Each structure stands twice: as structure tokens, then as C-alpha cells.
Amino acid sequence: MPELDFPAWIRITHFINIIFISFLIRSGIEILGTHPKLYWNDDSKPGSEWARFTRKVMPKDKLYDILDEEEDYSSAVAMPGHKQLGLGRHWHFVSVLGWILCGLTYVILLFATGEWHRFWPYSWAIFPQAFEDMVTYLSFDLPPTLPGEPYNALQKLTYGAVVFILAPFQILTGAVQSPAIEARFPWYVRMFGGRQWARSLHFLALLAFLVFIVIHLFMVVVHGFGKETAKMIFGAEVYPAAATIIALAALAGLVVLHWAATKYTLAYPRSTQRILGKVTNNTRRVLLHRLKSRQDYSKADLTPEHRVNGKPPTSEEYKIMAAHNFADYTLEVGGLVERPMIFTLEDLLTFPTKQTQRVLHNCVQGWTSIGEWTGVPLRQIVELVRPRPEVRFICFWTMQDSGRDEPSAPGSGQFYEVIDLHLAYHEQTILAYEMNGGPLPITHGAPLRLRLETQVGFKMAKWIERIEFLDDYSHIGEGMGGWREDNVYYDKDVEI
Amino acid sequence: MIIRENTELTESQKRRVLERVEERNFTCASCGSGDFSVREALEMGFLFLDEEHGTYMVALTCANPDCGAPRTGIRLYRTEFLWDE
Numbered sequence: 001m002p003e004l005d006f007p008a009w010i011r012i013t014h015f016i017n018i019i020f021i022s023f024l025i026r027s028g029i030e031i032l033g034t035h036p037k038l039y040w041n042d043d044s045k046p047g048s049e050w051a052r053f054t055r056k057v058m059p060k061d062k063l064y065d066i067l068d069e070e071e072d073y074s075s076a077v078a079m080p081g082h083k084q085l086g087l088g089r090h091w092h093f094v095s096v097l098g099w100i101l102c103g104l105t106y107v108i109l110l111f112a113t114g115e116w117h118r119f120w121p122y123s124w125a126i127f128p129q130a131f132e133d134m135v136t137y138l139s140f141d142l143p144p145t146l147p148g149e150p151y152n153a154l155q156k157l158t159y160g161a162v163v164f165i166l167a168p169f170q171i172l173t174g175a176v177q178s179p180a181i182e183a184r185f186p187w188y189v190r191m192f193g194g195r196q197w198a199r200s201l202h203f204l205a206l207l208a209f210l211v212f213i214v215i216h217l218f219m220v221v222v223h224g225f226g227k228e229t230a231k232m233i234f235g236a237e238v239y240p241a242a243a244t245i246i247a248l249a250a251l252a253g254l255v256v257l258h259w260a261a262t263k264y265t266l267a268y269p270r271s272t273q274r275i276l277g278k279v280t281n282n283t284r285r286v287l288l289h290r291l292k293s294r295q296d297y298s299k300a301d302l303t304p305e306h307r308v309n310g311k312p313p314t315s316e317e318y319k320i321m322a323a324h325n326f327a328d329y330t331l332e333v334g335g336l337v338e339r340p341m342i343f344t345l346e347d348l349l350t351f352p353t354k355q356t357q358r359v360l361h362n363c364v365q366g367w368t369s370i371g372e373w374t375g376v377p378l379r380q381i382v383e384l385v386r387p388r389p390e391v392r393f394i395c396f397w398t399m400q401d402s403g404r405d406e407p408s409a410p411g412s413g414q415f416y417e418v419i420d421l422h423l424a425y426h427e428q429t430i431l432a433y434e435m436n437g438g439p440l441p442i443t444h445g446a447p448l449r450l451r452l453e454t455q456v457g458f459k460m461a462k463w464i465e466r467i468e469f470l471d472d473y474s475h476i477g478e479g480m481g482g483w484r485e486d487n488v489y490y491d492k493d494v495e496i
Numbered sequence: 497m498i499i500r501e502n503t504e505l506t507e508s509q510k511r512r513v514l515e516r517v518e519e520r521n522f523t524c525a526s527c528g529s530g531d532f533s534v535r536e537a538l539e540m541g542f543l544f545l546d547e548e549h550g551t552y553m554v555a556l557t558c559a560n561p562d563c564g565a566p567r568t569g570i571r572l573y574r575t576e577f578l579w580d581e
């Protein structure tokens with residue numbers, strides 16, 4: 001076994017890891033706060049949550065949606081806090097990329113330099129030894145390190161478990177929550193017991209990290225703050241006083257970094273969205289954007305009461321149209337196309353192709369439900385209207401006026417969402433007019449909504465009235481690619 | 497196709513709707529006619545945030561064959577039309 005110590009790369013990655021993991025935890029709490037309930041079932045049935053972090057009680061006699069359930073957490077615990085899911089997601093995804101890169105660097109160097117021996121349990125005897133170490137700690141004494149090694153048995157097992165079990169587990173359960181990964185690899189979701197199991201396990205692993213961090217810091221103090229931090233600053237137990245000062249300054253610096261990042265994010269949300277979005281969007285496009293849905297849940301899997309997001313349009317025209325079973329409904333398809341068309345609901349219902357799919361719906365807030373959707377494949381509408389060569393995007397304009405119909409959301413104006421043209425060619429991208437074998441309910445977007453199974457729910461525009469083919473979307477709204485992107489700083493491409 | 501939120505009305509309920517139409521002098525916004533046939537009713541209190549419980553939008557079709565926009569509706573409370581005899 002080589003001599004195990006604290007080389008510079010271990011000290012540097014340890015420091016970088018502290019930055020990323022602290023941002024991950026705070027932004028993770030922001031994401032949790034947007035739907036502060038955890039389930040062991042993919043229906044996310046109201047009342048079936050095993051844990052809730054909200055006191056809100058939802059009405060039974062009035063339609064409520066997820067925005068009404070959202071909690072406003074303080075910036076002291078959440079990044080950035082104050083119901084800013086879009087910005088919290090940007091921070092979470094940027095941090096996770098940094099954290100994974102830092103972790104990979106660490107693990108590669110661990111094996112390249114032979115430092116992996118510090119975690120390898122060479123004998124079963126290490127387990128009773130670790131138990132003895134724990135008893136020693138509980139007896140207010142310090143156990144000895146293993147011969148020739150930097151850690152005692154309990155430290156060796158604990159650190160090894162955090163690096164090789166807890167961290168990968170957190171990455172794997174995080175990946176389950178990507179709609180694109182779920183849609184392309186449904187078996188991967190089932191491996192964890194379902195999407196909500198993965199979300200719950202992801203939360204429990206967060207708790208495990210928090211418990212580890214608290215005990216780790218406590219042990220640093222117990223073993224001698226100056227002596228222990230010196231190992232991570234100078235690589236050896238030297239200059240404890242200087243190490244103490246540097247470590248405390250570094251901790252203060254970390255607090256200042258969080259404070260500054262939070263202040264900047266809340267003061268300049270658009271700039272934060274653009275800067276962080278550049279990193280996450282490019283990564284997402286490379287890793288997830290091309291994945292295609294291959295879901296086929298059974299009828300037995302269908303959620304009895306599919307959850308709802310978004311409130312129906314309150315215009316008089318919509319209500320009268322609904323009372324008439326949408327007999328006057330028309331869908332206008334135009335923009336940069338060679339053959340603009342108008343479809344009545346009857347045209348869509350009698351369209352030559354009628355496609356049905358049973359899929360998992362992923363809300364950006366974290367809940368899921370499984371539904372059966374029937375409609376017209378979007379690619380066939382595209383083929384009929386013949387987009388011009390310069391077309392790259394499709395905009396779905398809806399009948400919802402968010403300022404009027406969705407008071408829980410900030411902002412106003414007609415709700416719209418933009419998708420990339422190539423997503424229309426995915427087999428499971430449809431314009432749905434039926435749900436679970438019956439007409440599409442008003443709460444789910446009647447008479448027509450988009451189903452785009454590799455993205456989170458808000459991209460699947462409901463109550464659609466017009467489809468426009470575009471070469472550019474920068475002139476629409478704030479130019480971010482959708483109403484939620486404009487007003488609550490979500491990403492345009494949301495495969496996770 | 498009848499959407500799942502709509503309620504089909506009995507003949508007596510439809511008759512009561514027409515009585516309310518007449519009482520209110522409700523006319524077609526497109527052609528001004530006061531003759532309608534009654535279709536289904538949509539309960540709006542649960543679905544729409546700006547509507548009170550027990551409020552319905554009752555679908556009316558203008559009887560004037562030359563009307564350019566014959567489909568309209570009248571807002572009624574449950575107690576005004578929706579009971580069985």
C-alpha cells in the first residue's frame with residue numbers, strides 16, 4: 001500500500017466539493033418547496049404523501065393546481081428562495097454538473113495515484129473495529145487510526161460509503177427524475193420502484209448528506225479543529241493556528257458566496273437565467289435532447305385522479321364553447337408554412353390516424369401521474385402544412401390569459417410555449433383530444449393539448465387555439481421561448 | 497361528443513331554461529332573435545376561479561336559420577332550472 005496522505009488534489013477537490021454540495025442542498029430545498037410533499041406512488045394522489053413540508057390545506061370544492069400548493073421558503077435555507085423554482089433549477093443543474101465533474105476528477109485521481117486504498121476495507125475485521133470506534137467516540141474518547149492509514153476504521157467506512165455509495169446513489173436517483181430518461185428508459189424508473197420512489201429516495205439521501213456533514217464537522221472539532229483543518233489546507237498536521245484562521249475565513253467566504261449569489265439571482269433573475277442556462281442548456285441538448293419516448297404503461301397503471309396544473313381560461317367565449325361541447329372550436333395552423341390550415345374539432349376527431357399512448361406525466365414541480373392520451377400525431381399536421389425550410393420552432397398559442405386565469409403565477413399575457421421543430425417528429429408527440437378513454441377534460445386542456453413525453457408538463461400547452469411555425473422566437477414575449485420561461489425563468493428545453 | 501363536465505338536461509329542465517330566457521329578455525348577440533333551443537349545461541363553480549358554486553353556463557342555439565353565430569349561452573343558478581319534478 002502506498003503512503004496515504006493528503007495530496008494537493010484531494011485538498012482542492014474537497015474544497016470545491018464543499019461549494020457545489022452546499023449550492024446543491026439549498027437549490028434542492030427550493031425545488032422541494034415547489035411541491036413540498038413526498039410519495040411512494042406515481043399517482044401523487046393528494047393525501048397519500050408520506051412526508052409534507054407545508055401546512056397549506058387545499059380546497060375540495062374549487063379547482064386548485066400545483067402553483068397553489070407551492071411554498072415560499074426563506075433564502076436562508078433555499079436557493080434563491082421565495083418561490084423561484086426556475087432559478088432554483090438553474091442553480092441545481094449547474095451545481096450538479098460541477099459536482100459530478102469534481103467527483104469524477106477526484107475518483108480518477110484516487111485510482112491513478114493509489115489513494116483509493118484509503119477507502120478499501122481489506123478485511124471483514126474492519127466492521128467490528130468500526131463498531132468499537134463508535135463505542136470509543138460515545139465514551140468521549142478518540143479511536144486510533146488504522147496502521148499506516150489516515151483514518152480510523154469508522155472514518156474509512158463512512159467516507160468510503162459517502163464517496164462510492166451515497167454520491168452515486170444521489171446522481172442515479174436524480175437522473176430518474178428526468179422526463180427524457182424516464183420516457184426513453186422506463187425500466188430504469190421501475191428499477192427504483194417508480195418516479196416518486198426515486199424522488200423520495202433522493203430526499204432521504206439529501207438527509208443522509210446533511211447528517212454526514214453535521215457529524216463530520218463535529219468530529220473535526222472533536223479531533224482538534226486546527227490539527228484537522230491543517231491536513232486539508234497544508235496537507236499535514238502543521239501550523240494549526242494558521243489553519244484555523246484560514247478554515248474560518250474559508251467558511252466565511254462560503255457564506256459570502258452564497259449570500260452574493262442569492263442576492264444577484266433575486267435582483268437579476270433574467271441575467272441569472274441566461275448565464276446559468278447557457279451551461280445547463282448546452283449539456284442538456286447534448287445528453288438528453290435527442291431521446292425519444294418509448295413508454296407503454298398498462299391500463300392498470302393509470303392514475304384514477306390525474307393531477308392538474310394550470311387553470312382553465314375564464315373568458316366567456318371559452319365557457320360558451322365548452323357548454324356547446326366545443327362545436328365551434330377551430331385550430332389555426334400557420335406561420336412560416338406553405339399551406340396554412342384551419343381544423344375543426346370534428347376534423348381532428350376524424351383524422352385518418354388516431355394514436356393512443358399511456359405515459360407518465362412529469363410536472364416541473366415534481367409530482368407525477370399516469371394517463372392515457374389519444375389524439376393526432378403532430379408530425380402528420382406538420383406534413384400537411386409543409387413548413388418552409390427556415391422553420392426551426394413551433395409555437396403553441398393557448399386560450400389561457402395567465403394574468404387573468406392564473407393569479408398564483410407572476411406575470412400576465414397569453415400563455416404560449418415554443419418547442420423545437422424536430423420534437424414534433426417524435427412518435428409520441430401528439431395533439432390530444434381524449435384522456436383515459438373519454439373526451440379531454442377542461443382541467444386537462446380541452447378541447448386540445450400537446451403531449452410531448454420527453455419534457456416536463458408545462459411545455460405541453462393546454463387549451464391550444466393556434467399553432468405557429470417560426471424561424472426565431474426572440475420577438476415573442478420576452479424572447480425566452482415560452483410564457484413560463486419569460487415570467488418564471490424556466491428553461492426552454494426541459495428534459496430534466 | 498359530449499364532454500364529461502356537461503350535464504344533459506331533461507325536457508322539463510330545458511323548459512325552465514326557456515322560461516328564464518324569456519324573463520330576462522335574453523336575445524342572440526349575433527342576430528337579436530329571442531328563440532333558442534336548449535342544449536347541455538356546464539357547471540362552472542368548481543372549474544373556473546371567477547365563478548360561484550352552483551353557477552351554470554347553459555348552451556343555447558339560436559333558432560334563426562340565418563344567424564351567423566347561433567351558439568351562445570346563458571348563465572343560470574342551479575336553483576333556477578336544475579331540479580327534477
